[in-house]
Amino acid sequence: MEGKLGLVGYPIKHSLSPWIHQRFLENTETIGTYSILEVLENELEQMVQTIRKNSYKGFNVTLPYKQKIIPFLDELDPHAKEVGAVNTVLNRNGKLIGYNTDGIGYLRSLTNHYPAFVEDRQKNVLLLGAGGAARAIYYALNQSGFQFIDIANRTIEKAQSIADLKTPVSKTSVLTLSEAEKNLDKYDLIIQTTNVGMKPNEDEVPIRLEKLQENAIVSDIIYQPIWTKLLKEAKSRGASVHHGHSMLLYQAQYAFEIWFGRLPIITNMDIQLKQLLEG
Numbered sequence: 653m654e655g656k657l658g659l660v661g662y663p664i665k666h667s668l669s670p671w672i673h674q675r676f677l678e679n680t681e682t683i684g685t686y687s688i689l690e691v692l693e694n695e696l697e698q699m700v701q702t703i704r705k706n707s708y709k710g711f712n713v714t715l716p717y718k719q720k721i722i723p724f725l726d727e728l729d730p731h732a733k734e735v736g737a738v739n740t741v742l743n744r745n746g747k748l749i750g751y752n753t754d755g756i757g758y759l760r761s762l763t764n765h766y767p768a769f770v771e772d773r774q775k776n777v778l779l780l781g782a783g784g785a786a787r788a789i790y791y792a793l794n795q796s797g798f799q800f801i802d803i804a805n806r807t808i809e810k811a812q813s814i815a816d817l818k819t820p821v822s823k824t825s826v827l828t829l830s831e832a833e834k835n836l837d838k839y840d841l842i843i844q845t846t847n848v849g850m851k852p853n854e855d856e857v858p859i860r861l862e863k864l865q866e867n868a869i870v871s872d873i874i875y876q877p878i879w880t881k882l883l884k885e886a887k888s889r890g891a892s893v894h895h896g897h898s899m900l901l902y903q904a905q906y907a908f909e910i911w912f913g914r915l916p917i918i919t920n921m922d923i924q925l926k927q928l929l930e931g
Contacts, residue, residue, distance in 0.1 A: 655684035655709035655911060660699060661717055664690050668925070669712055672904045676916035680908075684709065693720065700724040700748070710742045710911040712904075718752075718784055725750045734817060735791055737784045740907040751910055754785055755792025757903025758843075758873070764902070764918070765894055766869060769841070773797040776838055780829070780858050781845035782810035785873055789843060790814050794822055802839075804832035804859070829859050836863040842886075844872040849880040857882045866890040873899050878929045897925050 655677075659669045665688060673686040689711065691699045696717060701724075703711055713721050718737040722728065725741065729751045732738050738750035763770045777798055779786050782805040793801055794817060801818075804827040805811040815824040827835075836842070836859070848858040854877055861882070864870070870886035875896035883893045901918055909915050 655682060656687075656707060657684055657709055657911065658687040658689040658703070658711040659714060660689045660691060660696070660703075660711055660721070661714035662690050662692060664688055664714060667714070668900065668928075669714075669904065671928070672901060672921070672925070673908065675921060676905070676908045679919070680912070680914050680916050682912060682914070693717070696720060697724050704743065704746060704748060708743050710740065710907075712907060713739050713741065722750060724748070731755070731791070735784070735788045737788065739903070740910055742910055751907070752788055753903040753906040753910070754899075755788035755790070757901075757906050758789045758899045759792045759796055760906065761898040761902040762871070762894060764922075765898065766892070769869060773799060775800070775840040777801040777841045777843065778832060778836070778839040779803045779814075779843050779845065780832070781805055782807065782814055783845060786843075786845040787814050787817070789845060789873075791817050794818055799823055802827055802832070804829050833859045833863065836861065837865050839868060840865065841869045841871065844870070844874070844880075844882055847874070849877075849882055850874045851876050855881060857885065861885050861889060861891075864889050864891055868892070869894055872896050875900055875929055878926060895926065897929055898922055901925060 659667055670686050677684045718739055721738050725748045727749045732750045732752040735752045737752055740751040740753050742749045799822050802825045803811040803814055808826055811826045815826050818824050846858050848856050869892045871894035872880045872883050873896040874880050887893050905916055
């Protein structure tokens with residue numbers, strides 16, 4: 653089984669995707685390569701055609717092209733269509749099919765670290781942010797049966813557009829960030845999806861945690877730094893934490909599964925990637 657793979661985005665020279673997928677290729681005994689395909693926006697369409705002609709098995713898509721890539725694809729998976737963004741493309745005999753693995757990758761990661769929590773779909777979840785990652789995570793949690801997911805964001809309209817994805821049995825309120833802070837003690841899981849706290853602004857937090865439940869889980873999808881200020885504060889208050897690099901691994905695992913129909917084993921890659929990010 654052979655496969656030529658790559659990552660399309662800009663700038664992406666320091667991406668961890670080649671490190672991850674090379675190990676997936678090795679542990680599944682799959683012959684293949686994974687390349688960085690850094691392109692400017694005006695080169696994107698040509699790059700897609702080059703990939704199609706050069707028999708790539710598939711490729712990943714990262715910022716800023718997760719939506720801009722869509723017009724150049726032949727088909728979208730239903731999940732990607734609902735989320736409105738693509739981060740994985742399968743080349744099926746010259747037909748390019750777009751998928752989004754962010755939400756399912758996040759859910760797999762959460763399940764791996766906190767299986768007992770995920771079994772109880774009645775938990776109260778707070779989603780911070782209303783960007784593409786928030787939309788993908790909301791949709792995946794909602795489709796998997798979580799019924800109580802509130803969304804807090806600076807722009808209420810953007811949060812409401814995500815809440816519109818809810819199922820008939822779901823209950824979702826759209827909040828301001830200050831409202832979320834005041835009611836933080838009602839939530840069992842807080843998922844931080846914004847870029848607040850990312851390098852080089854490590855001293856920033858999206859909300860204050862004064863009212864955080866002691867037995868809550870605080871999850872931050874940022875992985876640079878691996879320990880955001882939000883996670884440090886959550887741990888100091890006795891909460892459990894969930895690191896962003898884990899989502900990165902599991903969304904990549906799902907992409908590999910789409911390409912090859914084989915599930916690579918994460919094993920201790922989670923620890924290795926954490927150590928790599930910590931330097």
